Amino acid sequence: MNSPKVKTANRKRRREKLQRQAAEMTELRAKVFARAGGRGELCGLSSMPFMTVYRNGHTGTHSGVVNQLAHLNGGIGRRRQQQSVENCVAEHEYCHHALDDRPLKWMERVKDHCARYNYPLPERFRILEAKQLQQKGVTNG
Numbered sequence: 001m002n003s004p005k006v007k008t009a010n011r012k013r014r015r016e017k018l019q020r021q022a023a024e025m026t027e028l029r030a031k032v033f034a035r036a037g038g039r040g041e042l043c044g045l046s047s048m049p050f051m052t053v054y055r056n057g058h059t060g061t062h063s064g065v066v067n068q069l070a071h072l073n074g075g076i077g078r079r080r081q082q083q084s085v086e087n088c089v090a091e092h093e094y095c096h097h098a099l100d101d102r103p104l105k106w107m108e109r110v111k112d113h114c115a116r117y118n119y120p121l122p123e124r125f126r127i128l129e130a131k132q133l134q135q136k137g138v139t140n141g
């Protein structure tokens with residue numbers, strides 16, 4: 001059993017870790033949104049006001065502003081790699097959903113975005129691209 005002193009120290013460490021993560025997240029958001037300059041980083045549009053019907057039949061109305069932090073790698077990678085300026089783009093809610101729903105449709109835009117900032121193509125898109133090439137019967141070399 002840990003002594004009360006150790007428990008207090010553990011609690012403090014946990015709290016500090018959460019505070020640090022929250023601060024990192026705030027900083028990341030600020031950096032990504034500053035880079036975006038009010039435009040969706042993949043769609044390139046500043047505003048996008050409309051209603052959407054999702055594939056599951058739900059509808060959503062959108063504020064039309066770029067207010068979402070979308071992850072290019074989706075579920076792939078550890079938290080620290082996920083939460084990086086390379087892996088995050090500022091987007092509209094609609095585009096964020098569309099990206100998560102059908103990433104392949106965004107391939108060229110993701111490539112342009114990565115090339116523009118000299119970021120490596122995220123693993124999820126490298127995998128999608130490799131599958132695409134396989135299906136076309138294209139070989140490398």
Ligand SMILES: [Zn+2]
Pocket residue numbers: 040041042043044045048091092095
């Ligand atoms: Zn957008």
